[in-house]
Amino acid sequence: SSELTQPPSVSVSPGQTASITCSGDKLGNQYVCWYQQKPGQSPEVVIYQDTKRPSGIPERFSGSNSGNTATLTISGTQAMDEADYYCQVWDSNTVVFGGGTKLTVL
């Protein structure tokens, strides 16, 4: 099954664009979703099926997936976006999570 690699941490200034990557062999052949998890809270899906935003998720969240890398992009990052982010795929009848990326907005 897939192994998904994320950078442990990403830093961004308020108002700038944050990019969080998720790498895996032939990842572009699978649908990727992304979860946001704030301290003490349950994860929340912010992107599914590579590029789709659930109802209620701000437009500043977008996703892409091609080749071996999927990317979560947060445009005009706000302080409230500081959180852990996890990518996830379905592969060979199993769910695989990336290790998670801590996004710091400073």
Add this chain to the structure above:
Amino acid sequence: QLQLQESGPGLVKPSETLSLSCTVSGGSISSNTYFWGWIRQPPGKGLEWIGNIYYSGSTYYNPSLKSRVTISVNTSKNQFSLKLISATATDTAVYYCARTPYSYDRGVVWYMDVWGKGTTVTVSS
């Protein structure tokens, strides 16, 4: 609005069985478009998928846990449950239940769209 609520003992002794239930409210567990699953998160660590079940009883499990895990469903109670045998300290985690809307669109679309608040389980004597 659909809600999921985990319940079960917060403390389990080593070698004993960890048992949790997830009660679904605001919707039916018997819907044919959803799977229901368990995910855990050890303290300070990332998410780990445990497994999923369909209302008919079909299951998928994490290969690394499969020998110790059983997920079952009780449609009359609108609940699904997790049993993890031979618990050790490494099973200490926050356990979440979640709903997965299953679909196929040139590939399997699989993500968790509704999560419970999570319940902390500590394995210790």
